[in-house]
Amino acid sequence: MGNVDGGLFPLPRERADPVPGAVHLPDWLSPAEQRALVEACREWSRPPAGMRTVTLPRGGVMSVRMVCLGWYWYPYGYARTAVDGDGAPVKPFPPELGELAQRAVADAYGSGLQEITGAPGYAPDVAVVNHYAHGTKMGMHRDRDERIDAPVVSLSLGDTCVFRLGNTETRTRPWTDLELRSGDLLVFGGPARFAYHGVMRTLPGTADPALGLEGRLNITVRESGFG
Numbered sequence: 001m002g003n004v005d006g007g008l009f010p011l012p013r014e015r016a017d018p019v020p021g022a023v024h025l026p027d028w029l030s031p032a033e034q035r036a037l038v039e040a041c042r043e044w045s046r047p048p049a050g051m052r053t054v055t056l057p058r059g060g061v062m063s064v065r066m067v068c069l070g071w072y073w074y075p076y077g078y079a080r081t082a083v084d085g086d087g088a089p090v091k092p093f094p095p096e097l098g099e100l101a102q103r104a105v106a107d108a109y110g111s112g113l114q115e116i117t118g119a120p121g122y123a124p125d126v127a128v129v130n131h132y133a134h135g136t137k138m139g140m141h142r143d144r145d146e147r148i149d150a151p152v153v154s155l156s157l158g159d160t161c162v163f164r165l166g167n168t169e170t171r172t173r174p175w176t177d178l179e180l181r182s183g184d185l186l187v188f189g190g191p192a193r194f195a196y197h198g199v200m201r202t203l204p205g206t207a208d209p210a211l212g213l214e215g216r217l218n219i220t221v222r223e224s225g226f227g
């Protein structure tokens with residue numbers, strides 16, 4: 001039984017390696033860093049090439065809304081412009097987000113960094129920001145539109161979610177359900193890079209009101225390998 005939060009003195013949550021190659025570092029971002037990222041997401045969300053709803057090839061509509069930086073993700077590929085949006089050039093990938101993600105990879109893997117493909121010399125150039133309003137989720141999928149298998153860095157802000165980290169073969173079990181809270185870092189690389197994963201639900205009202213955010217934001221930082 002894990003720590004049931006909400007008390008005045010919540011127990012510190014501990015680093016976990018749910019599957020080889022995946023590392024969860026709770027409370028990795030300070031409250032000030034979280035606030036700054038929420039504010040940055042607000043700026044990135046503005047048009048042109050701002051936050052949009054994504055329609056899948058077979059007509060389904062993703063419940064999360066999304067904004068991309070560096071390269072524009074659409075189902076299923078990357079473009080330089082908002083090909084399924086307003087057609088504007090994608091916003092640039094901010095160098096400081098790249099530096100944060102490099103620090104994330106270094107903290108996650110530590111002395112094991114050399115064993116993770118693409119971790120040494122990690123040079124991310126894409127960010128996908130998802131906004132989860134209450135009641136939204138993301139089905140099990142793999143991040144596989146990048147050309148190389150460098151790690152994915154995931155930062156969570158706002159409401160807590162139940163994140164399901166599965167296996168590389170199927171959308172089904174075995175999987176591990178993790179609670180990702182505001183400020184948590186999850187890195188998946190190496191043998192976990194192409195694991196199925198998804199967000200089962202968010203827990204409305206769990207965010208610190210001081211963050212000024214409705215729902216949940218997730219930023220994934222990736223290296224495209226497009227050169």
Ligand SMILES: O=C(O)CCC(=O)C(=O)O
Nearest residue numbers: 128130143163199218220
């Ligand atoms: O919201 C999350 O934690 C995961 C997002 C995700 O899997 C993605 O953007 O590909």
Ligand SMILES: [Fe+2]
Nearest residue numbers: 141142143197
């Ligand atoms: Fe993903």
